[in-house]
Amino acid sequence: MEDQLINVPLYADVIAAGKRPEILFWVGCAGSFDARAQKVSKAFAKLLNHAGVDFAILGDEEACTGDPARRAGNEFLFQMSALQNIEVLNGYEVQKIVTACPHCFNTLKNEYPALGGNYEVIHHTTLLHQLFEEGKLSVEGGNFKGKKITYHDSCYLGRVNGVYEIPRKLLEQLDVELVEMKRCKTNGLCCGAGGAQMFKEDEPGDKRINIERVEEALETGAQSIAANCPFCLTMLGDGLKEKEQQEKLNVYDISELILQSIQ
Amino acid sequence: MIQILIFSLITAIVFFIAGKKFWRIRRNILLGQAKDVSGDVGQRLKNMTLVAFGQKKMFKRFIPALFHLFIYVAFLFTTLELVEILIDGFTGHHRFFATILGGFYTFLISFVEGLSVLAFIATVIFLSRRNLLKLPRFTKAEMLGWPTKDGNLILIFEIILLVAIFTMNGADTVLQNRDVAHYPDIGNLLVSSWLGPMLFDGLSTNTVIIIERIGWWMHLLMVYGFMLYLPFSKHLHIFLAFPNVFYASLKPRGEMENMESIMNEVKSMMGLVEDTPVDDDMSELPSFGAKDVFDLSWKSLMDAYTCTECGRCTSVCPANQTGKKLSPRKIMMDVRDRVEEVATKIDLQEEGCKIDKEKTLAKDNFDDSKSLFDYISKEEIHACTTCNACVEACPVMIDPLEIILDLRRYEILTESAGPTDWMPMFNSIENNGAVWQLPNSRAEWKDS
Ligand code: SF4
Numbered sequence: 001m002e003d004q005l006i007n008v009p010l011y012a013d014v015i016a017a018g019k020r021p022e023i024l025f026w027v028g029c030a031g032s033f034d035a036r037a038q039k040v041s042k043a044f045a046k047l048l049n050h051a052g053v054d055f056a057i058l059g060d061e062e063a064c065t066g067d068p069a070r071r072a073g074n075e076f077l078f079q080m081s082a083l084q085n086i087e088v089l090n091g092y093e094v095q096k097i098v099t100a101c102p103h104c105f106n107t108l109k110n111e112y113p114a115l116g117g118n119y120e121v122i123h124h125t126t127l128l129h130q131l132f133e134e135g136k137l138s139v140e141g142g143n144f145k146g147k148k149i150t151y152h153d154s155c156y157l158g159r160v161n162g163v164y165e166i167p168r169k170l171l172e173q174l175d176v177e178l179v180e181m182k183r184c185k186t187n188g189l190c191c192g193a194g195g196a197q198m199f200k201e202d203e204p205g206d207k208r209i210n211i212e213r214v215e216e217a218l219e220t221g222a223q224s225i226a227a228n229c230p231f232c233l234t235m236l237g238d239g240l241k242e243k244e245q246q247e248k249l250n251v252y253d254i255s256e257l258i259l260q261s262i263q
Numbered sequence: 264m265i266q267i268l269i270f271s272l273i274t275a276i277v278f279f280i281a282g283k284k285f286w287r288i289r290r291n292i293l294l295g296q297a298k299d300v301s302g303d304v305g306q307r308l309k310n311m312t313l314v315a316f317g318q319k320k321m322f323k324r325f326i327p328a329l330f331h332l333f334i335y336v337a338f339l340f341t342t343l344e345l346v347e348i349l350i351d352g353f354t355g356h357h358r359f360f361a362t363i364l365g366g367f368y369t370f371l372i373s374f375v376e377g378l379s380v381l382a383f384i385a386t387v388i389f390l391s392r393r394n395l396l397k398l399p400r401f402t403k404a405e406m407l408g409w410p411t412k413d414g415n416l417i418l419i420f421e422i423i424l425l426v427a428i429f430t431m432n433g434a435d436t437v438l439q440n441r442d443v444a445h446y447p448d449i450g451n452l453l454v455s456s457w458l459g460p461m462l463f464d465g466l467s468t469n470t471v472i473i474i475e476r477i478g479w480w481m482h483l484l485m486v487y488g489f490m491l492y493l494p495f496s497k498h499l500h501i502f503l504a505f506p507n508v509f510y511a512s513l514k515p516r517g518e519m520e521n522m523e524s525i526m527n528e529v530k531s532m533m534g535l536v537e538d539t540p541v542d543d544d545m546s547e548l549p550s551f552g553a554k555d556v557f558d559l560s561w562k563s564l565m566d567a568y569t570c571t572e573c574g575r576c577t578s579v580c581p582a583n584q585t586g587k588k589l590s591p592r593k594i595m596m597d598v599r600d601r602v603e604e605v606a607t608k609i610d611l612q613e614e615g616c617k618i619d620k621e622k623t624l625a626k627d628n629f630d631d632s633k634s635l636f637d638y639i640s641k642e643e644i645h646a647c648t649t650c651n652a653c654v655e656a657c658p659v660m661i662d663p664l665e666i667i668l669d670l671r672r673y674e675i676l677t678e679s680a681g682p683t684d685w686m687p688m689f690n691s692i693e694n695n696g697a698v699w700q701l702p703n704s705r706a707e708w709k710d711s
């Protein structure tokens with residue numbers, strides 16, 4: 001299924017054809033431009049196609065949600081980006097949004113309402129879980145059955161928005177052997193990218209945060225880390241490369257694990 | 264009679280000074296900005312009951328939470344006992360409630376004694392944990408000096424208090440057994456009924472009476488000492504934990520405070536609103552974010568006074584754990600220290616700090632050419648990943664992240680400074696609508 005062609009309509013085209021997509025897939029900057037995260041966008045789109053979900057993307061009408069600017073302290077830039085997005089979203093009367101990035105998810109869900117943008121926003125793991133529940137996705141003894149996988153809670157899905165169990169339930173669907181890291185769930189350790197850290201060098205210290213995290217992941221003896229955030233993917237991937245352990249342990253977004261299991 | 268006089272005098276002085284100190288803390292907290300704390304009172308009461316009273320978040324670390332609970336409950340009951348002490352002290356009664364409550368009184372005092380034994384054990388364990396085990400979170404840089412002494416002092420206070428209680432009750436039971444007038448029999452006490460005779464039985468009645476009085480006064484003076492000491496100590500949390508949890512934000516954790524003024528400005532720039540009356544008189548450049556304690560919300564200042572310096576936040580902070588300078592506990596301690604510095608200058612009405620020499624030195628007429636940035640370095644606030652681990656960990660619902668972000672806002676918006684690495688990201692969001700400057704279309708991924 002991985003090589004299957006994907007069908008990702010643009011919101012504007014669907015509207016022009018007199019229809020209205022059920023849900024908007026908010027791709028985000030990473031999902032649009034970062035080579036690693038683009039693969040996740042594709043995997044997720046393929047799963048949506050496979051499950052017959054009626055969705056569309058904004059394409060060039062989408063702009064950065066403004067999360068990194070806001071958390072760096074640049075409220076001005078955040079407002080500019082956010083208000084511009086809200087113009088577009090309200091113009092299309094968008095009701096429901098799904099995104100594969102927990103930072104976009106948090107900002108769209110929790111911060112846009114104060115600026116006049118009110119939508120039902122869900123993270124892609126939640127939508128995928130719903131599709132399993134509805135029987136639109138199913139896995140029969142897939143690629144990862146019985147394999148040791150550890151799950152990395154991203155801060156903005158986990159601690160900030162309280163979603164801990166749904167991604168784990170997805171892994172259950174894949175019949176993997178879930179091994180938890182020492183710090184998980186409410187106590188999960190950050191990958192080091194949040195708060196605009198992704199875009200700058202670390203302050204002086206003993207260690208990079210992503211190294212600390214992959215060391216913990218390596219201790220579990222898992223063969224893969226399941227993640228839910230494009231920035232975690234980058235940080236953990238880089239960490240493993242720096243420790244030259246990328247052969248031993250790889251990092252996937254949950255949607256990629258599902259896609260690989262379905263074929 | 265003399266005892267009653269001395270008691271009344273000491274009590275009046277202690278309550279007066281303590282009252283003044285607590286009032287001063289209230290004033291200091293109100294040096295901060297107004298903050299809207301409206302919203303579901305039911306939810307707030309629930310938080311207060313569960314988190315402050317019920318210590319729900321403490322129990323994420325079970326064993327310390329249990330020992331802390333012993334001390335806490337013993338403290339609650341000792342406070343109730345204070346009511347009797349006050350009545351006895353002012354009226355010259357002895358154990359005023361004993362005759363009124365009868366058997367229930369015996370039960371209550373026995374209960375307190377049981378708790379006190381547990382609290383005693385807990386205190387000894389906490390003292391050894393701090394001084395023998397040297398847990399990393401108690402020995403970080405910001406804990407050097409006074410904070411460490413503060414932590415130990417209060418535990419020693421606690422031990423003296425407990426010794427006083429048992430001296431008082433123990434001597435009392437011996438006197439009761441000997442049917443000494445003024446010491447009515449209050450029944451068998453859990454601990455003192457065997458401890459007292461064991462220690463004091465060989466002594467003359469007069470000596471035992473003196474010992475009982477010493478225990479009683481020592482008990483009283485420890486409680487009073489504690490009241491006077493509290494305003495200078497991290498132990499203020501025993502009171503402030505309650506309002507602090509009550510007023511903790513009910514908003515989603517991921518929602519940063521919206522800056523309305525900037526939103527409205529951007530809206531009118533983008534032509535999204537009808538012409539708003541523009542404030543033409545821009546003689547003063549607006550300041551955004553927080554440079555000093557006056558710019559933080561009063562809730563952040565209450566947070567700082569409530570902080571127990573337990574270090575749970577710092578022990579889970581990813582930046583701190585990987586050796587960066589940032590420590591959320593230090594942020595809270597720095598804010599408190601700065602508030603205290605400002606408050607002392609206001610108390611003294613230091614001429615040099617007045618902006619307008621004609622007026623009194625106050626929150627809106629204050630400049631000592633220092634700020635929070637003399638306590639907290641840029642390096643610290645830059646290292647934060649906004650992961651919210653500190654917020655999650657704090658047992659009294661303190662939000663160190665809000666302060667860090669307010670400081671970042673000042674640096675970026677008012678000073679137009681900040682890490683140079685961020686500039687390309689800012690520029691490309693502004694010009695390109697994405698965090699990276701790329702010529703590609705946002706939809707290209709689907710066809711690649
Ligand atoms: S939010 Fe910032 S200060 Fe708090 S734990 Fe995370 S990195 Fe540390």
Ligand code: SF4
Pocket residue numbers: 569570571572573574575576577591592595656657658659660661663
């Ligand atoms: S902020 Fe909270 S967790 Fe951190 S030291 Fe203070 S009381 Fe403890």
